Every structure is written in C-alpha cells, then in structure tokens.
Amino acid sequence: MRLTSVLRGAVVGLRERFDFGGRDVARWFPGHMAKGLKDMKTRLRVVDCLLEVHDARIPFSGRNPLLKEALSIRPHLLVLNKMDLADLTHKSRILEQLERQGLKHVLFTDCLKDENIKEILPLVTKLISNSERYQRAENVESCLMVIGVPNVGKSSVINSMRRLHLRKGTIRDHLVGEEIIADYLLYTLNHQQQFSYVERYGLTSPCDDVESVLKSIALYLGKTNRIRVRTGTGDVTVRAPNYNAAACDFIYSFRKGHLGKVMLDQA
Structure with missing residues (x-):
C-alpha cells in the first residue's frame, strides 16, 4: 500500500480552510x-x-x-x-x-x-x-x-x-553559418579581453584566427571526421578536425555563459 493512501486515512485535525489571521497581504491589483x-x-x-x-x-x-x-x-x-x-x-x-x-x-x-x-x-x-x-x-x-x-x-x-x-523562432544558426557566428564571438571575446575560452579549450594563448581556434577546439574535444585520401600508393584514411562541430560547441559555450560575461551591444 502506498504511503499517501495510508496518510489520507490516518491524518486528522488538519485545517479545512485557510485563515489569514489578520496578517497584512498584498493588494490584488498593483499599479x-x-x-x-x-x-x-x-x-x-x-x-x-x-x-x-x-x-x-x-x-x-x-x-x-x-x-x-x-x-x-x-x-x-x-x-x-x-x-x-x-x-x-x-x-x-x-x-x-x-x-x-x-x-x-x-x-x-x-x-x-x-x-x-x-x-x-x-x-x-x-x-x-x-x-x-x-x-x-x-x-x-x-x-x-x-x-x-x-x-x-x-x-x-x-x-x-x-x-x-x-515553424520558426529565432534565425537558425546554420542560416547564418556556425563558423561565421563563432568568428564574430571570438572577435568580441578578444576585443573585450574575455579569454576564458583559452583555458576552457586548452589553448596556449588567445588567438584571433578562427580557423586555428576551431581546429584546436576540435582536436581538444575529439571532434574529428574520418576522411579517405587518395595517394600515389593507395587510399589512406586520416582524421580531420570537424570545424563545424567545434564552432557549434563554441557557440553553445558562449550562450551558456561558460566563456564569460559579454555585452554585445555597446552604449
């Protein structure tokens, strides 16, 4: 038998109505x-x-x-x-x-x-x-x-x-381009001296080159793609950085506040 069923029959003496007891309460219709x-x-x-x-x-x-x-x-x-x-x-x-x-x-x-x-x-x-x-x-x-x-x-x-x-809300990232968005966020973070991304993604120092940053992020997070490359001695499979996945993670981290507090509009 569930505890709630037992309690319904066992508890007595509970209030049947709520009395404010003269306590002051907020008025219903504020300004x-x-x-x-x-x-x-x-x-x-x-x-x-x-x-x-x-x-x-x-x-x-x-x-x-x-x-x-x-x-x-x-x-x-x-x-x-x-x-x-x-x-x-x-x-x-x-x-x-x-x-x-x-x-x-x-x-x-x-x-x-x-x-x-x-x-x-x-x-x-x-x-x-x-x-x-x-x-x-x-x-x-x-x-x-x-x-x-x-x-x-x-x-x-x-x-x-x-x-x-x-079928819409805000503009989808892919319509603008994830790497373009990531590049603008990188520019903004650097411009405002917000370098939290360096530590978060294991970089050695701040960097203003989005391709280099996304490559480092992809390798740090293990976001890579298997690509078959044709050579003179036959096909070789290599792992290449997934720049789009890295950009998506960078954007997500920014939106969650993991890369620091930023004001995108300047007064």
Whole structure:
C-alpha cells in the first residue's frame, strides 16, 4: 500500500480552510496592472479577439475581475495553461462553473508538450468569423490580443503557437553559418579581453584566427571526421578536425555563459 493512501486515512485535525489571521497581504491589483489595463482598453478598437491565458490550477479565484469586466466587449477565448500541473479530476465541473460565469470558450493547454495549442487558432478564427468587426470589417487580417495576469504562461503560449504554425523562432544558426557566428564571438571575446575560452579549450594563448581556434577546439574535444585520401600508393584514411562541430560547441559555450560575461551591444 502506498504511503499517501495510508496518510489520507490516518491524518486528522488538519485545517479545512485557510485563515489569514489578520496578517497584512498584498493588494490584488498593483499599479502596473492598472496601467496595463488602461493600455489594453485604448487598443481594443483594433482587436478582433481576446486570448486570455490563465493558470489551470486557479481557474476561478486567480482571474482578475476587473479584467473580465473591462474586456468583455470582444470575442474571448480562455486558455487555462499549465494543465500538466493541475489536478483535472473534476474538469467537467470546472467547465460547467466557468460556463455559468459566461465563459463558453475554454481550452486547457500544456506548452511544454504543445498539448491543445493547435486548437487555439481554429477556435479564434471561428469566434472572429461569427462576430461583428465594425470598423475592421474590410481588413482581411485579424488582430489577437493576448492578456492575463503575470506568470500564467502568456509568452509560453505565444512561443508554442509560433513554433507550431510558423515553424520558426529565432534565425537558425546554420542560416547564418556556425563558423561565421563563432568568428564574430571570438572577435568580441578578444576585443573585450574575455579569454576564458583559452583555458576552457586548452589553448596556449588567445588567438584571433578562427580557423586555428576551431581546429584546436576540435582536436581538444575529439571532434574529428574520418576522411579517405587518395595517394600515389593507395587510399589512406586520416582524421580531420570537424570545424563545424567545434564552432557549434563554441557557440553553445558562449550562450551558456561558460566563456564569460559579454555585452554585445555597446552604449
């Protein structure tokens, strides 16, 4: 028998409700949220649909009531994110209660696995097509406003949608060229007197020649390729430095901060 099952039946006298006991707690609506709400209201005339992101673990109490009142004039989809962290045993009851509150369009999501993220755009498109767009009726593009209180996963939802629908995020290294990126980082590190790469990759001294540095890195890390070379006496297999693999490791180390703190933009 699992310990949790034993404890459920054995522990008694636990509190059934939480009492603040007169302790002072932070007010619900801090100043920066009031400013954000004001900015949202001014932008509503160009918005076709509201995508409200909220934490699935607090589907009722955590939503800002002023947010609901102020932004209820546009089609609205409530995304209850972080469903992987929520106990959804009573999911149907949650949906029923939300519907009683006027929320008919609710979606549970998990951005770590992109679960249900693909359903957002079709739902939003349907909501927009079934609503009056007023002064935006002739505009073929749709404007979606993502809203929600802090730390509920708004950025995670946006990034998941970009990843699934646009198939893009930042520019991929190979589109620029790993060796070009490594060369620029080498230049920057040397220019700012950041020579941590020397010790990290077992170099004897700083060097400004990227080909030489990448060759040393490849040999130090054992990143080599077997190459067959044809000679006058027959084919010979030799090991050559993998410059691309070395460049990738150099870039990775830079991004992880292993090569020191650097400011790429200069004031």
